[in-house]
Amino acid sequence: CSGCELNCQLINRFHENAPQMHESKIISLVDGVEKQFDFLITTTPTQIDGKEYLIILIKDISAQKRKQALERIFFHDIINLAGSLNGIIKLVTSQQSKEIFDKYLPASLRLSGELMDEINSQRDISLAEVGELAIKNEWVNSIQVISHVEEMLTYYKESKDKQIRIDEQFEDVEFISDKRILERILLNMGKNALESSTTGEYILLECKKENGTVTFSVYNSKPIEPEIQSRVFHRSFSTKGTNRGLGTYSMKLLGEGFLGGKVWFKSHPQEGTRFFLSLPA
Structure with a gap:
């Protein structure tokens, strides 16, 4: 398509004299379902019989990128939620006031619920990407x-x-x-x-x-x-x-x-x- 990262990168690389490496995402239909691939592309310009060619090596790094993305987002969100929850608990315990307790209990319940939801969400995505998510209709x-x-x-x-x-x-x-x-x-x-x-x-x-x-x-x-x-x-x-x-x-x-x-x-x-x-x- 017009926005294809691979196509745009290859066009740019044709006019460079040194080997280059870049990453590219491609979406493909597999059994009627869209599946995303991440590739590491190495391009090396060369000449054969006076003609310019581009040698292209494509390595599938989908599993690596998937793991990195899940871990990065998971830890980012979990740390934010856990930090907020920890802050509220420290405030309540330090004040030892029923008014403070009543005020911040709903927020702590909300944050703990979000924390569990985030954990379950990341688990579901991890299982789904390897085809192991169990469905209960x-x-x-x-x-x-x-x-x-x-x-x-x-x-x-x-x-x-x-x-x-x-x-x-x-x-x-x-x-x-x-x-x-x-x-x-x-x-x-x-x-x-x-x-x-x-x-x-x-x-x-x-x-x-x-x-x-x-x-x-x-x-x-x-x-x-x-x-x-x-x-x-x-x-x-x-x-x-x-x-x-x-x-x-x-x-x-x-x-x-x-x-x-x-x-x-x-x-x-x-x-x-x-x-x-x-x-x-």
């Missing part, structure tokens, strides 16, 4: 699922001074899926929408059933820049700085690779952004 209800997701989103610090709305036309649908994995995907969508929103704005949780599928969607008003849209589902890609990036990647990995659905998004400067998850119903 059961009858689930769309209203119950989204109500739990809405409640969980209110615990995240990103929800401060923002509204989480459920669409008035949200459809009540019964279908079979893995409830825990489904809620994790929708939580990632919701958290991503909250992170993209500013104070006073809202995100919208939606659901509709048509043509034998149930489609969940999460809306926020911020558009995604056209030049980065093709990389939204790349592992470790993020617009939020370093040590981020598994949220959108895991949506695709879990939703398509394990729930048998389809994950995509639409974004427009005047209309904002919607992430979708469509599942058999």
Whole structure:
């Protein structure tokens, strides 16, 4: 494609005289599911019979990069959450005041819940990437699922001074899926929408059933820049700085690779952004 890192790098390397090394990401369809590869590319210019050639060595470093990304993001988030929780506990124990205890108990419960959720999330992604994530299908209800997701989103610090709305036309649908994995995907969508929103704005949780599928969607008003849209589902890609990036990647990995659905998004400067998850119903 026009944004292919490998293609752009090779074009640039053709005019250099010394061997060069760089990394490149490529997405391929494997058994109908998108799979991401990381390659270490070594290019060496040479001449044969007066013609210029570029010798290209490609090494698959996907496992190494996957491990690095998981560990980097995991430790970053865990340290932040554990540090905040530790700070609150120290404050409560040092003050020995019932008023302080009552004030900070809800925050400590929220942080401990986020800490457990983060650990479980990283575990699920690690298992999913090697195809070992166990799926437990059961009858689930769309209203119950989204109500739990809405409640969980209110615990995240990103929800401060923002509204989480459920669409008035949200459809009540019964279908079979893995409830825990489904809620994790929708939580990632919701958290991503909250992170993209500013104070006073809202995100919208939606659901509709048509043509034998149930489609969940999460809306926020911020558009995604056209030049980065093709990389939204790349592992470790993020617009939020370093040590981020598994949220959108895991949506695709879990939703398509394990729930048998389809994950995509639409974004427009005047209309904002919607992430979708469509599942058999």
